[in-house]
Amino acid sequence: MYAQTPGADRSPVILHVPHSSRTLTPAARGSVLLDDTALSRELDHMTDAHTDLIAGRAADAAAVTPWTHRNALSRLVVDPERFPDEREEMRAVGMGAVYTRTSHGERLRSDDPVHERELLAAHFVPYADAFTRLVDARLAATGRAVIIDVHSYPSRALPYELHAAGARPAVCLGTDEHHTPPWLLEAARRAFTDCAELGLNTPFAGCYVPLKHYAHTTEVSALMIEIRRDLYMTEPGGAPTDGLAAVARALTALVDAVTGQAARPTP
Ligand SMILES: [Zn+2]
Numbered sequence: 001m002y003a004q005t006p007g008a009d010r011s012p013v014i015l016h017v018p019h020s021s022r023t024l025t026p027a028a029r030g031s032v033l034l035d036d037t038a039l040s041r042e043l044d045h046m047t048d049a050h051t052d053l054i055a056g057r058a059a060d061a062a063a064v065t066p067w068t069h070r071n072a073l074s075r076l077v078v079d080p081e082r083f084p085d086e087r088e089e090m091r092a093v094g095m096g097a098v099y100t101r102t103s104h105g106e107r108l109r110s111d112d113p114v115h116e117r118e119l120l121a122a123h124f125v126p127y128a129d130a131f132t133r134l135v136d137a138r139l140a141a142t143g144r145a146v147i148i149d150v151h152s153y154p155s156r157a158l159p160y161e162l163h164a165a166g167a168r169p170a171v172c173l174g175t176d177e178h179h180t181p182p183w184l185l186e187a188a189r190r191a192f193t194d195c196a197e198l199g200l201n202t203p204f205a206g207c208y209v210p211l212k213h214y215a216h217t218t219e220v221s222a223l224m225i226e227i228r229r230d231l232y233m234t235e236p237g238g239a240p241t242d243g244l245a246a247v248a249r250a251l252t253a254l255v256d257a258v259t260g261q262a263a264r265p266t267p
Pocket residue numbers: 019048150151152
């Protein structure tokens with residue numbers, strides 16, 4: 001299940017919020033082995049809390065309203081950002097598209113290929129299809145699409161992280177070799193520089209691009225923003241702090257800068 005909030009016809013920008021929800025479907029809850037207390041704690045660690053609020057504030061404040069695509073379900077149902085098959089490196093720690101391990105390496109679900117296929121068919125595939133249609137619509141309307149992934153990550157590494165030894169800057173920018181042009185990275189650097197120290201692809205790397213366009217539609221640009229949670233909330237799983245306003249302002253500045261790129265010659 002996903003929710004899309006329309007933006008302006010002339011906006012190429014899509015704010016993508018995949019990990020902000022704590023909601024599980026009854027079927028997904030039924031396959032999770034944790035009791036309610038342990039599940040709540042796991043959601044505290046794994047949910048990118050309030051990133052929907054940050055994206056919403058930026059969308060409202062932007063000069064030209066961007067489009068928003070939000071996952072209305074928890075990443076513990078399916079994680080739309082993971083490959084649903086053997087390509088996914090996180091499968092090694094039980095965190096492919098359907099998680100079987102918790103952030104601390106405990107059992108989250110039994111290995112059940114039938115249930116996994118059901119979850120993928122019910123949630124992963126429709127999500128990816130809807131996102132692809134949204135990208136196609138921006139391409140048709142504006143000639144390009146700019147995907148900005150809005151995530152957050154804990155200030156202290158969780159045991160599941162594969163690259164936990166990497167630096168944990170206040171804001172981590174995730175790039176892709178095919179889809180992150182220099183002007184987009186530069187725009188993000190400028191927009192966030194006042195609110196935070198920046199890092200590139202550490203401790204998380206990459207950004208979300210629909211497979212249909214991956215590595216061949218040059219008009220699709222993408223960048224991931226990973227905000228360290230102590231900047232804007234009480235960890236783990238707590239309320240937003242006053243820091244959220246500055247983060248939302250920085251994201252607004254990025255959306256405005258990227259939207260303004262339309263008039264600019266292609267580098
Ligand atoms: Zn995330």
